[in-house]
Amino acid sequence: xxxxxxxxxxxxxxxxxxxxxxxxxxxxxxxxxxxxxxxxxxxxxxxxxxxxxxxxxxxxxxxxxxxxxxxxxxxxxxxxxxxxxxxxxxxxxxxxxxxxxxxxxxxxxxxxxxxxxxxxxxxxxxxxxxxxxxxxxxxxxxxxxxxxxxxxxxxxxxxxxxxxxxxx
Amino acid sequence: xxxxxxxxxxxxxxxxxxxxxxxxxxxxxxxxxxxxxxxxxxxxxxxxxxxxxxxxxxxxxxxxxxxxxxxxxxxxxxxxxxxxxxxxxxxxxxxxxxxxxxxxxxxxxxxxxxxxxxxxxxxxxxxxxxxxxxxxxxxxxxxxxxxxxxxxxxxxxxxxxxxxxxxxxxxxxxxxxxxxxxxxxxxxxxxxxxxxxxxxxxxxxxxxxxxxxxxxxxxxxxxxxxxxxxxxxxxxxxxxxxxxxxxxxxxxxxxxxxxxxxxxxxxxxxxxxxxxxxxxxxxxxxxxxxxxxxxxxxxxxxxxxxxxxxxxxxxxxxxxxxxxxxxxxxxxxxxxx
Ligand SMILES: NC(=O)c1ccc[n+]([C@@H]2O[C@H](COP(=O)([O-])OP(=O)(O)OC[C@H]3O[C@@H](n4cnc5c(N)ncnc54)[C@H](OP(=O)(O)O)[C@@H]3O)[C@@H](O)[C@H]2O)c1
Numbered sequence: 163x164x165x166x167x168x169x170x171x172x173x174x175x176x177x178x179x180x181x182x183x184x185x186x187x188x189x190x191x192x193x194x195x196x197x198x199x200x201x202x203x204x205x206x207x208x209x210x211x212x213x214x215x216x217x218x219x220x221x222x223x224x225x226x227x228x229x230x231x232x233x234x235x236x237x238x239x240x241x242x243x244x245x246x247x248x249x250x251x252x253x254x255x256x257x258x259x260x261x262x263x264x265x266x267x268x269x270x271x272x273x274x275x276x277x278x279x280x281x282x283x284x285x286x287x288x289x290x291x292x293x294x295x296x297x298x299x300x301x302x303x304x305x306x307x308x309x310x311x312x313x314x315x316x317x318x319x320x321x322x323x324x325x326x327x328x329x330x
Numbered sequence: 331x332x333x334x335x336x337x338x339x340x341x342x343x344x345x346x347x348x349x350x351x352x353x354x355x356x357x358x359x360x361x362x363x364x365x366x367x368x369x370x371x372x373x374x375x376x377x378x379x380x381x382x383x384x385x386x387x388x389x390x391x392x393x394x395x396x397x398x399x400x401x402x403x404x405x406x407x408x409x410x411x412x413x414x415x416x417x418x419x420x421x422x423x424x425x426x427x428x429x430x431x432x433x434x435x436x437x438x439x440x441x442x443x444x445x446x447x448x449x450x451x452x453x454x455x456x457x458x459x460x461x462x463x464x465x466x467x468x469x470x471x472x473x474x475x476x477x478x479x480x481x482x483x484x485x486x487x488x489x490x491x492x493x494x495x496x497x498x499x500x501x502x503x504x505x506x507x508x509x510x511x512x513x514x515x516x517x518x519x520x521x522x523x524x525x526x527x528x529x530x531x532x533x534x535x536x537x538x539x540x541x542x543x544x545x546x547x548x549x550x551x552x553x554x555x556x557x558x559x560x561x562x563x564x565x566x567x568x569x570x571x572x573x574x575x576x577x578x579x580x581x582x583x584x585x586x587x588x589x590x591x592x593x594x595x596x597x598x599x600x601x602x603x604x605x606x607x608x609x610x611x612x613x614x615x616x617x618x619x620x621x622x623x624x625x626x627x628x629x630x631x632x633x634x635x636x637x638x639x640x641x642x643x644x645x646x647x648x649x650x651x652x653x654x655x656x657x658x659x660x661x662x663x664x665x666x667x
Contacts, residue, residue, distance in 0.1 A: 249591045251584050251612065280590070282583035291584035293591060321579045325593055325612035326504070326619070 163273075163299045164193070164215050164245060165222055168238040169229065170207040177234075178210065184228040190216040209237070245297040246304040247277070248328055250311060252292045254320035256281065261292070264314055273299040274307045304328075331658070331667050332381070334368040334416055334447070336409060336438050337424035341452050341479070342369070343391035344647025345422065345654050350384035352655070362662045368416045371425075372434075374398025374405050375412045413438060414445045419667050422654065423451035429544075429553045429569060432459030439464060443471045448665070450657045452479035452650060454553045458569055461560040474664060476657035477561075481554040482507060484649035485642040486656060487628045491562045495635060500562045502602040502631035506613075507554040509624035509644040510538045510545040511577050511597045516622045519585040519594070525578060537624065547576035548597060548608040555599035555608060562630070567606055575609040588612050594620045602631075 171177040178195075185192055194213040201209050216222050229236055256264075265276045278295035296311070298304035308324060315322035335342050349356070349364055356362045365381030369390075374397035376382070382390075390400050398405045413421055421442035425435050435453035442449050449468070451457070456464060457477055468475035478488050482505070491500055506512055510532060517528045529546065532538035544550045552572040559567040577597050588595050593612035596619060600607050613620045618639030621627040626644030631637055643649040661667075 249588075249593065249612065251588055251595070253579050253581055253584050280587055282581075282587055284581055284583055289579065289581055291581045291587055293584075293587035295591075321575070321610070323584070323588070323595060323610050323612055325614070326598065326617070327593070327612070327614050 163218065163222075164213065165239065166211065166213045167236050168198075168209050168211050169234050169236045170203060171210050171234065173202075173206055173208050180232045181210070181212065181229060181234050184225055184232070185212070185214050185216070188216065188221050188225050188228075190214045190221075190225065207235075245275075245299050246301055246328070248296045248298075248304055248308060249325050250294050250296065250308070251323040252294060252315065252320045253289050253323070254315075254318065256290050256292050256320065259318035259320065264311075264318070267314060268296060268307055268310060271298075271303060271307055271310060273303040331362060331364050331420060331662055332367045332418040333364055333658075334370065334413060334418045334421045334442075335366060335424065336370055336413065336421060337426075337453075338369050338371050338391075338397050339424065339426075340647045341424045341650055341654070342422075343394070345424070345651045346387050346391040348648065348651040348655060350388045353384055356659075360659050360662065362659060364658065367418055368412050369397055369400075370409050370412045371397045372409065373407065374400075374403045375408050376400050376403040377412065377416055378402070379417075409434070409438060410441045413441045413447070418447055419665070420448045420450060420658065420661060422658075423449060423453050423456070425453055427453050427455040427553070429455055429458045429549060432456040436460055436464075439475075440467065443467050443473050443475070446471060446473060448474040448476075448661055450476045450479075450654060450661070452477070452654060454480045454550075454557060457557045457560070458553045461557065462566055465560075474661055476660065477557070478657050479650050479653035481557050482626050482628060482642070482653075483509070483644040483646065484652045485626055485628065485640055485644065486653060487558070487630075487640055488561055489656065489660070490638070490640060491630060495630070495632060495638065498632035498634045500630055500632055502600070503555070503558050503562060503628065504598055504600045504619060504631075505551075505555070505558070505626070505628035506596050506619055506621055507599050507626055507628070507644065508545055508548075508551045508597060509626060510542070511548075511551070512621065512626070512644075513537050513624040514546070515577060515580065515585065515595055515597070518580065518582045519589065522582045522586070524582060525580060546578055548574040551597055551599045551608045552606075555601050555606060558599075558628075559601045559606060563601060563603070565601075565603065567601070572606040572608055574607075577610055580610055589615070594622075596620065
C-alpha cells in the first residue's frame with residue numbers, strides 16, 4: 163500500500179537518514195521526499211513529506227513505532243492510506259444477480275477493495291442503480307479490478323459505466 | 331463562385347438564408363460572391379444560370395416548399411443530370427443521412443467529383459460508408475472535398491485539427507457528439523424523470539426523431555466517430571469496428587449517484603489506435619466534456635499541445651451553416667473562385 167506521512171525534523175544533519183532508514187529496512191520503497199521549508203515551525207523544525215510503498219498495515223505500524231523511538235514526530239499520516247480510487251456505476255438487476263458475489267469477486271483480487279457502495283432501488287421489477295468505489299493499492303490492480311468488473315457485468319447483464327477520470 | 335445545392339431541407343434552406351443575409355459581409359470581408367445556380371431535390375430542380383436572386387431565394391427557403399413546387403422549377407428525378415450538366419464550381423450535398431448505404435449522398439458526391447466539381451457535404455452517410463474511396467476519388471479528380479458540417483454541427487473540430495493544429499499528431503479523440511442524447515441525459519438529471527418520459531418530451535419538442543434509435547442507441551455518435559477517426563487519426567475505420575452501447579438503460583438514479591460523486595453521465599465516443607467505442611461514461615463535472623443540454627464537445631489528445639477541447643452547438647440550420655460557410659470560404663481562398 164501507498165502511504166504519505168508528514169514528519170517534523172530538526173534542522174540538523176543526519177535527521178533525514180534517521181527517518182528514512184527504517185522505511186528501507188522494513189522493505190518499503192520511497193517514492194517521494196519533500197521538504198516544506200517555507201512551513202518551518204516556531205521551534206525551528208522542518209516538515210518533511212514522505213511518500214512510500216509498504217507491504218501492509220502491520221509493517222506500517224512497526225515503522226511508525228520505530229520512528230517514534232528515533233525521536234521523530236509524525237504529525238500527519240496523509241489521509242491515512244491512499245490508493246487508486248475508481249468510481250463506477252452499475253445498472254440492472256444488481257441484487258438479483260447477487261451483489262455479494264460481485265463484491266467478493268472484486269475483493270478477491272490482491273490489493274483490491276470495494277470501499278464504498280450506494281444502491282438506489284427503482285420501481286419493483288425495474289433496473290436498480292449502484293455506485294461502487296473500488297480502491298486498489300496500485301494502478302495495475304486497479305485496472306485488473308475494472309477488467310474483472312467488466313466481465314462480471316457482461317455475465318450478469320449489467321450496464322457498467324466507468325469514469326473518464328483515471329482512464330488511460 | 332457557382333454553387334449547386336443538392337437537398338433543400340433544413341440545412342439547404344438555412345444555408346440559402348445565411349448566404350443572402352451575409353451577401354455584403356461575404357463580398358467585403360472575404361471577396362466571395364456566391365451564386366446559387368441550381369437547387370435540386372429528389373423530385374425537382376430549379377436552375378438559373380445567372381444565379382438565383384437572393385431575395386427570391388430567401389422567399390423560397392421560407393416557403394418550405396419542395397423544389398418542384400417553386401416557380402420556374404422542372405419536375406422529375408434529375409439530380410444526377412443537374413449535378414453533371416449545370417456549370418458550377420461547388421456541389422453542396424445536403425440530403426438525408428443513411429449510415430448503412432451512404433445513399434443517395436454517396437452517388438451524388440461521386441457524380442459531382444467525376445464531373446470535376448468540388449464538394450462540400452454535411453451528410454455523414456457517404457463518409458461513414460466510403461471515406462477512403464471518396465478521399466481517393468477527390469484526389470484523382472483534382473477536386474476539393476470538405477465535410478466540416480458532418481460532425482459537431484457548428485464546431486469546427488476537423489478544420490481545427492487539420493489546420494491550426496497541423497503540426498500535431500492526434501493520438502486520441504473523445505467527444506460528446508450527439509445533442510439529442512445529451513439533452514435527454516441532462517433533462518433526466520434535472521427532473522429525476524425516467525428515460526422513456528424524457529424521450530417523449532424530447533420528441534414533442536422536436537429534439538428527437540420519431541424513430542430515435544439512431545441517436546439513443548449510439549449509432550449517430552458512432553458515425554461521427556468514424557468520420558473523425560478517418561480524417562484525424564488516419565485510420566481506415568468503418569462503423570462495424572465501433573463497439574456501441576446507447577443510453578436506453580440509464581436511470582435517473584444512476585445520474586444522481588454519479589452527480590453525488592462529482593460526475594455527469596454522458597454518451598461518449600472515444601477513438602484511438604485499436605479502440606473505437608461509444609458508451610455512456612462518467613465525466614467529472616467541470617471537465618470540458620461535461621457539457622449540458624444539446625451542446626456537443628470534443629477533446630483531442632495531441633503529441634505537442636497535449637489536450638485541446640472545443641464546445642458548441644452540434645446542430646441547427648443556422649449553427650450548421652457556420653460550418654458550411656466556413657468550408658465555402660476555405661474553398662474560395664484555396665481556389666480563388
Ligand atoms: N439539421 C442539422 O442541424 C444537421 C447538422 C449537421 C448535419 N446534418 C446532416 O445534413 C443533412 C441534411 O440535413 P437536413 O436537416 O437539412 O435534412 P432534411 O431537412 O431532411 O433535408 C434533406 C433534403 O434532401 C432532399 N432529398 C431527399 N432525398 C433526396 C434525393 N434522393 N435526391 C435529392 N434530394 C433528396 C429532401 O427532399 P424532400 O423533402 O423532397 O425529401 C430535402 O430537401 C443530413 O444528412 C443530416 O444528417 C444536419
